[in-house]
Amino acid sequence: MALRVFIACALALLAPAAAHAAVTSNGSNGASISIAQSKFTKEAKIKVTGKGFDETVGIYLAYCVVPKKGAAPSPCGGGVNKSGTGEASYWISSNPPPYGDGLAIPFAPGGRFSEVVAVTRKIGKFDCRKVKCAITVRSDHMHEGDRSHDIYIPISIK
Amino acid sequence: MMKIRSLIAATAIAISTLAFIPQAQAETFGWASGPTTNLDPAGATINGGFTKFPTKAGMYIQQCIAPVGTARPATCSDTLQLWVTPAGGQGTTSPTGGIAMKVAGSITGRGVTVDCTKVQCGLFFRLDHTAPTDFSEDKFLPISFREGAAAPVLAADEITVTLNGKTLVRNVPSNLAYRAEAKILATAKSGAAVTLTSLTPDCSYANGIFTALKGVGQCALAYSTAATASTAAATGNFPFILVPGVQKITLKSLSIAKGKTKALPIESNFGEAISYKSNSKNCRVELNLVEVKGSCTITASAPAKQDMWSALKSTIKVTIKK
Numbered sequence: 001m002a003l004r005v006f007i008a009c010a011l012a013l014l015a016p017a018a019a020h021a022a023v024t025s026n027g028s029n030g031a032s033i034s035i036a037q038s039k040f041t042k043e044a045k046i047k048v049t050g051k052g053f054d055e056t057v058g059i060y061l062a063y064c065v066v067p068k069k070g071a072a073p074s075p076c077g078g079g080v081n082k083s084g085t086g087e088a089s090y091w092i093s094s095n096p097p098p099y100g101d102g103l104a105i106p107f108a109p110g111g112r113f114s115e116v117v118a119v120t121r122k123i124g125k126f127d128c129r130k131v132k133c134a135i136t137v138r139s140d141h142m143h144e145g146d147r148s149h150d151i152y153i154p155i156s157i158k
Numbered sequence: 159m160m161k162i163r164s165l166i167a168a169t170a171i172a173i174s175t176l177a178f179i180p181q182a183q184a185e186t187f188g189w190a191s192g193p194t195t196n197l198d199p200a201g202a203t204i205n206g207g208f209t210k211f212p213t214k215a216g217m218y219i220q221q222c223i224a225p226v227g228t229a230r231p232a233t234c235s236d237t238l239q240l241w242v243t244p245a246g247g248q249g250t251t252s253p254t255g256g257i258a259m260k261v262a263g264s265i266t267g268r269g270v271t272v273d274c275t276k277v278q279c280g281l282f283f284r285l286d287h288t289a290p291t292d293f294s295e296d297k298f299l300p301i302s303f304r305e306g307a308a309a310p311v312l313a314a315d316e317i318t319v320t321l322n323g324k325t326l327v328r329n330v331p332s333n334l335a336y337r338a339e340a341k342i343l344a345t346a347k348s349g350a351a352v353t354l355t356s357l358t359p360d361c362s363y364a365n366g367i368f369t370a371l372k373g374v375g376q377c378a379l380a381y382s383t384a385a386t387a388s389t390a391a392a393t394g395n396f397p398f399i400l401v402p403g404v405q406k407i408t409l410k411s412l413s414i415a416k417g418k419t420k421a422l423p424i425e426s427n428f429g430e431a432i433s434y435k436s437n438s439k440n441c442r443v444e445l446n447l448v449e450v451k452g453s454c455t456i457t458a459s460a461p462a463k464q465d466m467w468s469a470l471k472s473t474i475k476v477t478i479k480k
Contacts, residue, residue: 051429052429055371055372056359056360056371056372094362094369094371095356095359095361095362095371101364106362106364107371108429109337109403109427109428109429110426110427110428110429110430111429112429
């Protein structure tokens with residue numbers, strides 16, 4: 001009985017979160033990304049978790065304008081993240097070229113990652129209240145043009 | 159025109175005499191190259207190519223001393239070698255197209271220096287590390303050097319590379335599990351810095367750790383040192399056969415007060431969702447929560463992922479905290 005009460009209490013605590021339903025988007029290669037909510041009334045920072053990624057293929061995680069079908073997501077918040085700092089975009093790779101050492105973030109075992117991405121109303125001159133923006137994953141520049149790793153979670157912001 | 163015809167004829171004769179073709183119960187590959195005699199002892203390049211390449215594995219070409227009997231050569235150069243494979247990858251040479259094999263009048267291998275102007279040396283062909291026990295393609299092609307000054311003979315360096323304290327053997331594959339802890343330590347007897355790199359994308363090397371990113375396939379860890387005033391440069395690689403990773407749960411045992419509830423880990427070390435089942439009525443399990451009335455065991459399980467890791471099946475011992 002105590003266990004049922006415990007679970008019921010736990011579920012009750014989680015209930016308010018249902019108003020901001022967690023969103024998961026699956027890629028074509030068994031990978032997926034998840035965020036706690038996709039609708040925002042103001043600019044925010046959101047934790048993005050990924051799992052099931054092919055650890056031999058590096059990726060970029062970023063908040064971007066949704067492009068035309070078949071094109072790479074662009075432009076993205078913050079542009080190219082050369083310094084490896086900030087919350088606009090992340091280069092996640094377990095086998096980067098030598099210049100990527102210390103810059104790319106390695107996958108956790110199981111092809112996982114967890115990073116905080118900034119959701120903003122504007123990406124450059126693009127207004128995400130008027131154009132479609134999304135949390136995006138794409139293969140890195142070592143696999144340029146390979147769209148099979150693209151994953152999007154559309155974001156709504158007021 | 160006459161000169162051109164003579165040149166073509168001479169070249170054809172030269173190439174034809176250096177080509178060898180498969181014979182019964184011998185190698186199946188074919189190789190043709192330019193001259194392999196009267197080479198410059200200070201360093202020369204033999205330009206050749208495969209006319210037929212084995213399908214079962216890649217090949218190594220090394221400058222070695224002549225083998226004795228059916229044994230493989232006792233000494234092969236640490237640096238004058240090629241890894242030829244259609245699989246491609248960093249540090250490999252394609253079997254299609256021209257192949258430039260560098261040779262020298264003096265070679266050093268595994269601490270032994272050989273003067274090839276006085277001892278019979280040649281190119282030794284063999285299947286690569288993906289067929290470690292298959293000697294069917296072993297072939298020695300003699301080469302010779304003209305008189306002259308060989309490059310300064312430098313002593314061979316001795317490179318020792320260990321994985322978790324165990325010494326690796328060059329060109330002999332070791333098993334490596336997905337995401338297994340693999341600490342690499344490399345030292346050169348000369349004191350020269352040893353550079354290590356992963357030759358294949360399925361493994362990474364950083365900060366002394368070699369990591370398999372897949373649970374099937376092959377990887378290779380390459381080492382290299384620069385020549386010093388007294389020792390020759392050294393290169394080589396250690397092949398690895400990748401095997402599925404061992405999925406684990408961090409919890410082995412649990413001690414909680416009677417009637418209390420405890421949360422168990424949700425995911426395995428590889429992020430797979432863990433399901434729990436109580437093996438007695440003393441414990442009740444719902445999702446990842448356990449309620450205890452008495453001592454019991456709980457079975458934790460998580461699915462395997464093909465070509466990556468094996469399934470988890472682990473028993474957790476639960477005792478009552480007094």
